[in-house]
Amino acid sequence: MTPQPSAALSATAPPDLLYSEAEEDLRTAVRSLLTHRGAPTTVLAGAESGRPYDAELWRSLAAGIGTAGLLVPDKLGGQGATARETAVVLEELGRAVAPVPQLTSAVLAVTALLGCDTGDAEVAAPLAALAEGRRVGALAVPLTTPPGGRPAATVRAAAGRRPLLSGEITAVAGAAGADLLLVPADTGLYAVDTGAEGVRITPVTSLDLTRPLARVTLAEAPGSLLAGPGRARDAVDAALLTGAGLLASEQLGVAEWCLEETVRYTGERRQFGRPVGSFQALKHRLAALWLEVASARAVARNAADALATGSPDTAVAVAVAQSYCGEVAVRAAQECVQLHGGIGMTWEHPAHLYLKRAKSAELALGTPGRHRAALARLVDLPGPPD
Amino acid sequence: MSPTDPGPAASADREAVDAAGLRARTAALLAAHDPATTPRPDFLRARFDAGLAWVHFPEGLGGLGAPRALQAVVDAGLAAAGAPGNDPRRIGIGLGMAAPTLLQYGTEEQKRRFLRPLWTGEEVWCQLFSEPGAGSDLAALATRAVRDGDGWRVDGQKVWTSGAHLARWAILLARTDPTVPKHAGLTYFVCDMTDPGVEVRPLRQITGEAEFNEVFLTGVRIPDAHRLGAVGEGWKVARTTLMNERVAIGGSGAPGEAGEGGMLGLVTGTWRGRPELRTHDLHQRLLRLWVEAEAARLTGERLRQQLRRGRPGPEGSGLKLSFARLNQELSGLEVELLAEDGLAYGDWTMTRPEVVDFTGRDAGYRYLRAKGNSIEGGTSEVLLNIVAERVLGLPPEPRTDKDLPWKDLPR
Ligand SMILES: Cc1cc2nc3c(=O)[nH]c(=O)nc-3n(C[C@H](O)[C@H](O)[C@H](O)COP(=O)(O)OP(=O)(O)OC[C@H]3O[C@@H](n4cnc5c(N)ncnc54)[C@H](O)[C@@H]3O)c2cc1C
Numbered sequence: 001m002t003p004q005p006s007a008a009l010s011a012t013a014p015p016d017l018l019y020s021e022a023e024e025d026l027r028t029a030v031r032s033l034l035t036h037r038g039a040p041t042t043v044l045a046g047a048e049s050g051r052p053y054d055a056e057l058w059r060s061l062a063a064g065i066g067t068a069g070l071l072v073p074d075k076l077g078g079q080g081a082t083a084r085e086t087a088v089v090l091e092e093l094g095r096a097v098a099p100v101p102q103l104t105s106a107v108l109a110v111t112a113l114l115g116c117d118t119g120d121a122e123v124a125a126p127l128a129a130l131a132e133g134r135r136v137g138a139l140a141v142p143l144t145t146p147p148g149g150r151p152a153a154t155v156r157a158a159a160g161r162r163p164l165l166s167g168e169i170t171a172v173a174g175a176a177g178a179d180l181l182l183v184p185a186d187t188g189l190y191a192v193d194t195g196a197e198g199v200r201i202t203p204v205t206s207l208d209l210t211r212p213l214a215r216v217t218l219a220e221a222p223g224s225l226l227a228g229p230g231r232a233r234d235a236v237d238a239a240l241l242t243g244a245g246l247l248a249s250e251q252l253g254v255a256e257w258c259l260e261e262t263v264r265y266t267g268e269r270r271q272f273g274r275p276v277g278s279f280q281a282l283k284h285r286l287a288a289l290w291l292e293v294a295s296a297r298a299v300a301r302n303a304a305d306a307l308a309t310g311s312p313d314t315a316v317a318v319a320v321a322q323s324y325c326g327e328v329a330v331r332a333a334q335e336c337v338q339l340h341g342g343i344g345m346t347w348e349h350p351a352h353l354y355l356k357r358a359k360s361a362e363l364a365l366g367t368p369g370r371h372r373a374a375l376a377r378l379v380d381l382p383g384p385p386d
Numbered sequence: 387m388s389p390t391d392p393g394p395a396a397s398a399d400r401e402a403v404d405a406a407g408l409r410a411r412t413a414a415l416l417a418a419h420d421p422a423t424t425p426r427p428d429f430l431r432a433r434f435d436a437g438l439a440w441v442h443f444p445e446g447l448g449g450l451g452a453p454r455a456l457q458a459v460v461d462a463g464l465a466a467a468g469a470p471g472n473d474p475r476r477i478g479i480g481l482g483m484a485a486p487t488l489l490q491y492g493t494e495e496q497k498r499r500f501l502r503p504l505w506t507g508e509e510v511w512c513q514l515f516s517e518p519g520a521g522s523d524l525a526a527l528a529t530r531a532v533r534d535g536d537g538w539r540v541d542g543q544k545v546w547t548s549g550a551h552l553a554r555w556a557i558l559l560a561r562t563d564p565t566v567p568k569h570a571g572l573t574y575f576v577c578d579m580t581d582p583g584v585e586v587r588p589l590r591q592i593t594g595e596a597e598f599n600e601v602f603l604t605g606v607r608i609p610d611a612h613r614l615g616a617v618g619e620g621w622k623v624a625r626t627t628l629m630n631e632r633v634a635i636g637g638s639g640a641p642g643e644a645g646e647g648g649m650l651g652l653v654t655g656t657w658r659g660r661p662e663l664r665t666h667d668l669h670q671r672l673l674r675l676w677v678e679a680e681a682a683r684l685t686g687e688r689l690r691q692q693l694r695r696g697r698p699g700p701e702g703s704g705l706k707l708s709f710a711r712l713n714q715e716l717s718g719l720e721v722e723l724l725a726e727d728g729l730a731y732g733d734w735t736m737t738r739p740e741v742v743d744f745t746g747r748d749a750g751y752r753y754l755r756a757k758g759n760s761i762e763g764g765t766s767e768v769l770l771n772i773v774a775e776r777v778l779g780l781p782p783e784p785r786t787d788k789d790l791p792w793k794d795l796p797r
Pocket of ligand 1: 512513514515516517518520521522523545546547548549598758761762763764765766767768771
């Protein structure tokens with residue numbers, strides 16, 4: 001009776017929504033590092049110091065545990081793992097609002113490079129450097145760009161022996177502190193050294209203190225061509241899709257911390273002679289939030305598994321994960337602030353770091369509304385004829 | 387293991403209940419009892435005796451002690467051969483609630499007597515739990531069971547009893563000791579619905595029909611052999627029933643089952659088939675619900691995977707909450723989408739339905755019937771309490787009713 005829409009219903013093997021033992025081991029390693037080195041007070045102090053990210057923590061993660069190269073095959077200098085493992089790392093980083101470039105360098109920049117010809121030394125060399133954590137990269141697109149979205153081609157490349165790039169890109173996450181920019185321009189994707197002449201990176205005072213944005217200005221900056229226009233578009237699309245799908249796991253981690261911390265606090269804080277968490281008005285809100293977080297986990301795992309296995313349902317899984325997890329993380333952070341009362345409103349308490357991350361991440365790589373619009377096309381639920 | 391894989395020699399026994407073994411047993415059943423010529427009850431009994439009714443049940447009780455997930459192998463083989471089924475919509479309470487409770491707490495004799503006709507549908511079951519004075523606070527119930535020779539005599543009133551008019555047997559919770567706190571004084575019985583002391587009266591519902599009833603119990607005789615679990619342990623036994631009830635309701639075709647099954651499939655079908663009905667507002671809401679239904683489907687799938695690994699997660703208590711909310715919102719959206727057609731209602735005639743089908747009949751019926759999804763089997767408010775206290779470990783509300791003898795509770 002119901003017409004079968006394309007991707008969502010294809011009868012492939014059901015996704016593995018659990019965590020493998022190896023994935024749990026990776027989680028344990030990352031969590032223990034973060035509890036030792038990434039306490040919220042450290043995170044806040046780092047953010048206030050104006051450092052774009054915590055370089056020392058990133059070294060331990062990237063090179064020590066190997067999180068920078070998870071998505072990169074062994075023979076290209078990486079760990080040969082998949083989006084599933086990366087998702088677990090991002091969950092933990094979300095739980096700690098850790099200021100490290102996992103998403104911007106190890107997911108967005110790395111996936112964009114993997115979409116280019118990795119047999120070419122111009123591609124393989126920077127890829128290995130990012131995978132080994134020797135350098136940090138950033139994909140130079142506004143963080144709000146959704147998968148499939150065409151960032152206005154603001155950068156032009158003047159042909160020559162060495163192409164020279166000119167233009168400006170706003171709201172780039174991870175640009176400050178990066179060594180290498182991957183710049184989509186009119187004639188392809190280019191690698192640009194941030195130390196080169198003609199490159200200016202201006203930090204923007206950002207809503208999210210733990211993932212600051214910057215404006216990238218290029219004035220005849222030397223670049224090297226990574227891929228021509230067609231392939232570049234596919235590479236950037238793949239990066240945005242992977243980034244959006246894995247961001248859901250980071251959002252899950254943010255939501256999880258907010259829920260746990262709020263349950264802990266309301267169970268201890270006493271008013272009217274009893275813990276405030278014994279009042280049903282709060283219990284029901286937290287139980288409802290728990291259900292959303294449990295569902296966010298299933299949805300985020302589904303997206304990570306689809307990306308890892310190259311499932312034909314990947315686009316649907318990512319659109320679902322982004323429309324769902326972005327809102328859950330924001331709700332969790334908002335409840336966290338509200339149910340902490342006055343202390344939740346302070347600079348001192350870490351709740352605001354999570355709220356700022358959650359709200360910014362909701363806009364990142366496509367808002368939930370944009371992802372629902374994408375879904376309308378993907379599962380054949382068109383809007384009213386105009 | 388693939389069917390051609392010889393496997394280790396030592397596992398010959400276990401192989402009998404893997405997928406290949408089940409396929410062979412299914413084929414043997416079909417060969418011995420041609421579904422085209424075998425009467426339905428005979429076929430179902432033979433299927434039960436072959437251990438293919440519910441493969442995860444023990445041998446001799448309709449199963450083979452096989453992993454639950456392998457039921458799908460049997461079902462697919464039987465469906466392909468056009469074999470008759472036991473119509474779970476008719477016997478949902480027996481299958482979903484009575485059976486798991488009998489399996490866990492029944493004596494050998496009780497299991498042998500009750501499970502076979504329960505599964506084949508020859509004997510329908512109902513649930514005599516709720517009372518006018520005891521709904522969410524089920525443990526406060528007042529129906530009394532007193533010793534009477536070698537059995538019990540039961541007096542009281544039950545209410546909202548689905549399918550009591552069709553039932554041969556009931557699972558019954560009654561008070562055997564009013565002098566102890568309410569949870570401690572309960573005992574669980576199997577009640578014969580044909581006893582002359584049982585009177586069933588229809589209760590008409592908001593849908594127009596009467597799916598549930600009030601049941602008056604006057605001097606009903608129950609032999610002690612029909613007691614399930616120890617005297618005074620009724621609450622413990624009932625919790626098994628209630629947990630299974632939530633899983634049965636929450637899992638009964640989650641709104642997004644198999645992509646777009648259930649309520650979601652009905653709405654998307656209309657959406658695609660009748661473009662003239664679409665509006666921007668409905669579009670936004672539909673997409674939101676599509677995502678939420680998909681999230682609920684994946685949450686259920688994740689729970690099943692955890693169960694298969696033997697690590698049940700607490701998500702189960704949440705599934706019924708999502709199921710109820712989504713069914714209500716989707717069916718409400720469907721009425722709006724249908725515009726003029728949404729204003730019509732199929733039939734208000736007072737009938738006595740034989741089956742319960744949340745996704746059956748017309749949109750108006752579905753909208754109204756879905757209202758029960760957040761009440762039956764534990765209200766959504768009560769389920770949120772359970773999640774908050776048992777899953778999140780939040781402190782309980784101060785209570786005055788737990789330690790007093792039941793007879794001294796304010797009423
Ligand atoms: C369609 C349908 C079929 C049913 N079938 C059966 C059946 O076959 N057998 C059977 O035994 N029963 C059956 N029931 C009964 C069902 O289990 C009860 O209706 C349910 O448990 C609620 O009890 P109640 O109706 O007494 O409502 P009440 O418990 O009086 O609840 C009234 C309101 O108060 C809220 N409330 C109660 N306690 C709390 C609390 N602690 N915190 C917050 N809110 C609270 C409830 O959520 C509800 O909104 C059926 C019900 C329906 C609707």
